[in-house]
Amino acid sequence: MTWWTSKVNDPAAVSGNSSFEETVQQSVVLTNMESMVAWGRKNSVWPFNFGLSCCYVEMATSLTSKYDIARFGSEVIRGTPREADMMIIAGTVFIKMAPVIRQLYEQMMAPRWVISMGSCANSGGMYDIYSVVQGVDKFMPVDVYVPGCPPRPDAFMEGLLLMRDQIGQERRPLNWVVGSQGIIKPPEISLKESKREERMRMTGLRSPDEI
Amino acid sequence: MPDVVSILKDKFRLAVFSVQVTKDDFPTIWVDAGSIINMLDFLKNEIDQPYKMLYDLTAIDEQARNHRDANPESVFTIVYQLLSFERNSFLRIKTPLTITEPSIPSATAVWPSANWYEREIYDLFGVKFTGHPDLRRILMPKTWVGHPLQKCHPARATEMAPYQLPEPKQVAEEAAMQFKPEEWGLNKTIADDELMFLNLGPQHPGTHGILRLVVQLDGEDIMKVVPDIGFHHRGAEKMGERQSWHSYIPYTDRVEYLGGVMNNFPYVMAVEKLGGIAVPERAKVIRILMSELFRISSHLVWYGTFAGDLGMLTPVFFMFNDREKVFDIVEAICGARMHPSWFRIGGVTQDLPNGWKKLIQEFVDYFPKKLKEYNGMVMQNSIFKARTVGIGIYTTEEAIDWGITGPGLRATGFEWDFRKKQPYSGYENFEFDVPTGKNGDCYDRAVVRVEEMRQSLRIIQQCLDNMPEGPYKSDHPLTTPPVKKNTLEDIETLINHFLNVSWGPVIPPGEAFCSVEATKGNNGYYLISDGNVTSYRTRIRTPSFPHMQLVPLIAQGYTLPDLMAILGSVDYVLSDVDR
Numbered sequence: 001m002t003w004w005t006s007k008v009n010d011p012a013a014v015s016g017n018s019s020f021e022e023t024v025q026q027s028v029v030l031t032n033m034e035s036m037v038a039w040g041r042k043n044s045v046w047p048f049n050f051g052l053s054c055c056y057v058e059m060a061t062s063l064t065s066k067y068d069i070a071r072f073g074s075e076v077i078r079g080t081p082r083e084a085d086m087m088i089i090a091g092t093v094f095i096k097m098a099p100v101i102r103q104l105y106e107q108m109m110a111p112r113w114v115i116s117m118g119s120c121a122n123s124g125g126m127y128d129i130y131s132v133v134q135g136v137d138k139f140m141p142v143d144v145y146v147p148g149c150p151p152r153p154d155a156f157m158e159g160l161l162l163m164r165d166q167i168g169q170e171r172r173p174l175n176w177v178v179g180s181q182g183i184i185k186p187p188e189i190s191l192k193e194s195k196r197e198e199r200m201r202m203t204g205l206r207s208p209d210e211i
Numbered sequence: 212m213p214d215v216v217s218i219l220k221d222k223f224r225l226a227v228f229s230v231q232v233t234k235d236d237f238p239t240i241w242v243d244a245g246s247i248i249n250m251l252d253f254l255k256n257e258i259d260q261p262y263k264m265l266y267d268l269t270a271i272d273e274q275a276r277n278h279r280d281a282n283p284e285s286v287f288t289i290v291y292q293l294l295s296f297e298r299n300s301f302l303r304i305k306t307p308l309t310i311t312e313p314s315i316p317s318a319t320a321v322w323p324s325a326n327w328y329e330r331e332i333y334d335l336f337g338v339k340f341t342g343h344p345d346l347r348r349i350l351m352p353k354t355w356v357g358h359p360l361q362k363c364h365p366a367r368a369t370e371m372a373p374y375q376l377p378e379p380k381q382v383a384e385e386a387a388m389q390f391k392p393e394e395w396g397l398n399k400t401i402a403d404d405e406l407m408f409l410n411l412g413p414q415h416p417g418t419h420g421i422l423r424l425v426v427q428l429d430g431e432d433i434m435k436v437v438p439d440i441g442f443h444h445r446g447a448e449k450m451g452e453r454q455s456w457h458s459y460i461p462y463t464d465r466v467e468y469l470g471g472v473m474n475n476f477p478y479v480m481a482v483e484k485l486g487g488i489a490v491p492e493r494a495k496v497i498r499i500l501m502s503e504l505f506r507i508s509s510h511l512v513w514y515g516t517f518a519g520d521l522g523m524l525t526p527v528f529f530m531f532n533d534r535e536k537v538f539d540i541v542e543a544i545c546g547a548r549m550h551p552s553w554f555r556i557g558g559v560t561q562d563l564p565n566g567w568k569k570l571i572q573e574f575v576d577y578f579p580k581k582l583k584e585y586n587g588m589v590m591q592n593s594i595f596k597a598r599t600v601g602i603g604i605y606t607t608e609e610a611i612d613w614g615i616t617g618p619g620l621r622a623t624g625f626e627w628d629f630r631k632k633q634p635y636s637g638y639e640n641f642e643f644d645v646p647t648g649k650n651g652d653c654y655d656r657a658v659v660r661v662e663e664m665r666q667s668l669r670i671i672q673q674c675l676d677n678m679p680e681g682p683y684k685s686d687h688p689l690t691t692p693p694v695k696k697n698t699l700e701d702i703e704t705l706i707n708h709f710l711n712v713s714w715g716p717v718i719p720p721g722e723a724f725c726s727v728e729a730t731k732g733n734n735g736y737y738l739i740s741d742g743n744v745t746s747y748r749t750r751i752r753t754p755s756f757p758h759m760q761l762v763p764l765i766a767q768g769y770t771l772p773d774l775m776a777i778l779g780s781v782d783y784v785l786s787d788v789d790r
Contacts, residue, residue, distance in 0.1 A: 049416050053443060053786055054468040054549060056420075057512070064531035079416050096352045097421055097442045098376055099384040100413055126461065128367045129446035130359050131351070139376035150549055211543045211566040 033174060041085070041111065042168035045160070048084035049077040050104065052091025055118040055150040059090040062153035072160060081107040086163070088156075089142070092120035093133040105140050111172060111183075115159055116142045119149045162191070215302055216240055218258065223250055228283045231305070234484050234723040237292075239303040241283050244315045247291075247306050251321045254293060254302070262293035262302055263611045267752040268318070268328035270336045271739065275362045278720035278741050283307045287338050289315055292724070292737070292752075296611070299632055301724070314339035317346075324614045327760045335360035335448075345396060350441035350789055353387045359449055366449050390425055395437050397427050406434065409771070413442045417520060417775045420785030422759075424774075431770045436763040443789035451738075451749025455715025456482055457556060457691040459746070463736075464550035466751055467787040469509040470730045471541065473502040475554035480635060481725035481736045482556050485718050486689040492679040494558035495637045500571075500674040501544070501553065502727070503667040507578075508537040509730035510660050510667075513782045517657065518589045520779040521598050526589050533581055540570055556716065557690030562683045568675055575672050582664060590661060599653035603765045603777035606651060613764070614757035617732025618659040619781065623651035629728040643669050653780035660782070689716045715744040731755050731782055755787035 031039075051059060062069045069075050078084040081104045093101065105114070116136050119125025122145045124134035136142060143166065146159035169186035173179075216238050220227050226246035231239040242250060254262045271288040273279065285307030293302045308315060317340035318325040329340040330349040337358035340346055348355065357364050365371050376384075390410055392399050400406060412423035421442035427435040450462050463474040476498060483490060511534045515527035538548045544567060545551030545560070553560050589595055605615075607623040620627055628645040630638040646662035648655025684694050688703070691711040697704040710716070720742040726735030732754025741747035758781050766774050 050414055052421060053445075054465060057468065057549065061531060061535075064535075065528050066532060066535050092443075092445055094421075094442055094444060095374065096444065097413065098374070099381050099388070100442075102376060102381060103385065104414055124368060127445055127450075128369055129450055130365060130368060130371065131444045131446045132368055133374045134368050138374050152548060208546060208561060209564050211564050211570055 034171060037174065038168050038170060038172075042164050043073045044076070045072075045074050045086045045113070045164060045167065046076045046078050046084050047074055048081050048087045048104070048108065049079050050081075050087055050090070052089065052093065052097065052101075053120070055090035055121070058150045058153050059088055059117060059156055062156050067153040067157060069157060069160070072157070072164060074160060081105070082109060084108055085111065086113045086115065088115045088117050089121040089136045090117045090150075092125075092127055093136045095131050095133055098133050098139060101136070102139055111167075111170075113143045113163055113167065114141060115144045115146060115156075115163060117146045117148075117156055117159070118151055119147060122147060125149055162189070214238065215254075215258070215298075219250065219254075222253065226250070228307070229281065231280075231282055231722075233303070234487075234721040235481075235725070237301045237303045237724065239305065239722075241305050241307060244289075244306045244308060247289075247304070248316050248318060248321060250304065251291065251293075251318055255321055260295055260297035262295040262298075264294040264296070264614055265291065265318070265322040265324050265328075266294040266301065266614060266733075267292040267735070267737070267750070268325055268332070269737070269750045269752075270332045270338055270360075271748050272336060272360060272362045276741055276747055284309055286311065287313050287336055289332065289338065290737075290750075291318070296627065303724075308338065312339075313337075314341055316341050317343040319343060322614075323612060324757055324760060327756065334358065337361060348441075350444040352384065352441070354384060359446065364449075366446070366453050392427075395425060397425070397435060397437065401429065401434070404429065413439075418778065419516065419783070422785055422788070424762075426771065426774065428771065433766050433769055433771060433774060436766045436774065438759055438762060440759060440785075440788050443785040445786065445790065447790040448749050448751055451746045453745055455744050456718055456746065457711065457715050459749070460554065460556075461550065461552040463751075464552050465786060466753065466790055467729060467731060467734065467755070467784050468549060469505075469512050469784055470734075471501075471505040471508070471549060472498075472545065472551050472553045473505045473509075473727065473729050474734065475552065476502055476636070477725045477727045477729075477734055478736045478738075479554045479556050480727075481723045481738045482718060484723040484725060485721050485738060485740050486556070486687070486716070487719075488557045488685050488687040488689055490558060490636070490685055491682045492637070493681045494683050494685070496674050496678055497559050497563060497683060498554060498636055499638065499641070500671060500678075501541070501559075503670045503674075504537055504540060504571075506667045506730050507664050508534050508541070510664050511537070513660060513779075514585065514589070514657075517779040517782070518595065520775045521595055523589065523592070523595065526585065529581075529585065529588075533578065536574055536577070540574060543567070543570055555684060555691060557687055558682070558684030563678075568678075571671060571675060575668055575675070578668060579665065582661065586661065590657065596654065598772070598776050599657060599780065601650070602653045602769060602773050603780055604650060604652045605761065605765050609761075609764070610651070613761045615732070615761060616754050616757075617728065617730075618656055618663065619732060619758060621645065622648035622655040622659045624649050629726060629733055635725070635727060641670050641673050643667075653776050656780045656782070689718065691716050717742065717744055718746075726752065729754065731784065731787060732758065734787075751790050753787045753790060755783035755785075756790075758783050759788045 116122050121136045124132055144159045144163045148155050171184040226243040228241040233239050269290050273285045287308045289306040291304040332338050334348045334350050407428040409426040412418045413421040423439040425437045447466055451459050463478045466474050511530045515530035518526040545553040607625040610620045610623050624647050626645050626647050643666040646659050648659050688707045693704045693708045698708040718740040720740050722739045724737040726733050735752040737750035738746050739748040766777050
């Protein structure tokens with residue numbers, strides 16, 4: 001679904017040929033139901049107000065003015081999993097907590113997405129210790145992994161944007177249809193790969209002796 | 212006046228086995244388990260200048276230890292650490308347990324706060340306490356097999372079978388977590404009235420983390436609160452037994468995750484005590500500077516979320532903005548935001564960057580105005596006052612009895628700040644006041660914290676004006692890593708650099724305890740070195756653990772909304788409770 005807004009009487013928005021096509025384009029959005037629903041979902045991912053440890057503080061920081069997650073339609077944090085679309089595993093996944101986390105995940109209604117925030121949730125991170133599960137994906141699915149200990153709010157929001165894009169491209173049948181019935185997810189992307197070149201170019205790092 | 216050790220030797224004679232010399236110079240005595248309760252009672256209630264606070268209670272698994280010196284035979288050693296305010300000193304009592312199924316009488320009759328500490332020892336070491344009212348696991352799940360801090364228990368998750376959560380296990384774990392009033396020591400009815408039980412957490416926005424509380428309600432009145440903790444148990448103490456002395460520093464940051472480098476502080480000081488490392492003046496002042504910045508940042512989180520708990524949504528946005536300003540400074544100096552792990556054994560990571568003074572001065576000039584604004588917005592707000600004044604009161608006696616330190620103790624009117632009473636790292640050279648409250652209610656605790664931010668600003672200003680010149684790291688061989696510049700000049704430093712970075716430093720055998728006045732209360736590390744590259748036992752005495760234990764007592768009789776105010780005013784962090 002492609003659309004844009006322009007100011008009324010903005011000459012730049014009109015090519016000037018006054019064709020029937022252009023007139024329609026200016027006032028009508030043509031799309032299919034699936035795309036429109038995906039567009040709606042993508043722009044209003046409501047997070048579940050759920051946190052485990054340190055990462056949660058950075059996640060909460062992303063809600064506040066400097067970072068302002070509301071820009072991406074995700075400021076509506078919900079206290080109950082039943083009203084939330086996205087669960088952010090913000091922190092260490094403790095063995096004592098794991099059954100609770102899974103139950104909360106199961107209480108979320110589809111469509112639902114999971115961001116694993118921080119090294120602990122990704123893989124156990126620096127806590128290879130008896131009381132910690134080595135990554136939340138050991139017992140539930142994860143859509144986006146955000147590295148960091150804890151990830152900065154910026155990094156978390158980059159993960160959120162990535163997920164929004166994925167949600168926008170996802171195809172979920174709205175009704176019974178002929179075919180496989182399943183959810184068609186876009187291919188998973190690796191930022192490590194896509195950013196590699198840019199990162200390789202970064203050779204001069206700022207000196208820690210200067211502010 | 213005779214010292215406490217000779218008094219105890221006179222009174223208890225044969226029960227006092229021996230006296231141990233430790234690096235922290237605390238009087239440390241070994242005592243027979245049979246006399247321990249009488250002795251604790253004597254020390255608390257009878258002796259001149261009594262030891263009123265059970266500061267810490269923990270255990271050591273001695274089975275793998277090489278350097279036992281002339282201390283009595285022991286498999287599990289129970290360590291009582293008492294604090295006397297009148298003497299302004301600590302006393303450490305150790306009890307050896309030699310049998311393989313160890314047990315010792317419970318101290319809960321002397322100190323109510325021993326309850327959770329003993330449960331913790333039972334959970335992590337398997338030592339039983341006879342006469343304990345409620346000896347259940349506290350940190351590990353009910354279904355756990357084994358006692359993690361025993362030397363024979365695996366440390367790594369990757370040493371154990373991979374974690375899986377199939378459906379039957381999920382069901383079983385949930386069943387084990389099921390709340391059964393009888394098991395938790397709660398009645399279902401009072402007279403003929405049926406009582407209501409409310410389960411808060413472990414996932415609840417009002418608990419500030421993964422904490423579970425079961426509240427027994429008569430209408431809206433709280434009859435009892437039973438906390439269930441351990442959801443945040445990250446094994447920080449066991450971790451100390453496998454990380455090198457140096458590489459454990461990042462773990463300390465995460466113990467009280469709002470305090471940042473202030474957590475490094477007691478740990479590196481304890482290691483320095485063990486190694487006999489003298490820290491240069493500049494490093495001492497830099498440490499104070501960074502710690503006070505983190506005190507402000509932590510108190511700002513508390514300020515905003517506490518107001519949020521009481522229904523004010525806007526303050527949190529203002530306060531987090533100011534916290535960002537603190538973090539801008541922290542990031543410029545340390546390179547990270549929440550967990551910089553910036554202190555080092557013998558100093559700090561690097562010198563302050565050029566331009567640090569201007570950066571901090573801007574904040575010091577800017578922030579008082581904001582504090583004034585927040586005072587009008589939050590502290591003077593009539594709804595805020597109505598919900599906090601006269602709520603969650605405890606007295607100084609109760610606070611001491613339950614091991615409360617920090618702002619929670621000072622709010623009762625007792626002026627006790629370790630920065631003043633037992634100055635460390637040069638706090639004695641700074642001018643600042645210790646704010647106190649009067650009533651020990653939620654409002655007073657808030658007043659104390661708000662005033663503490665102003666005092667922190669004063670300390671920071673003094674750091675700015677009087678920063679000493681000189682090295683930022685000691686040139687002691689155990690300093691980790693030694694100053695890089697010197698490694699290029701002499702072979703000794705180069706060797707130390709190589710060994711300290713690859714192996715980690717070998718700290719001489721011994722025991723030392725060091726504590727700081729952290730944001731939440733008194734945070735201390737009790738380290739035992741067995742002459743190795745890792746610690747033999749790392750005990751972290753956190754303030755939030757005893758504070759959480761007090762919550763049921765102070766919540767009793769109030770209503771459910773008051774519980775949120777009480778929880779907010781206690782200002783705990785779950786990682787600090789469970790470690």
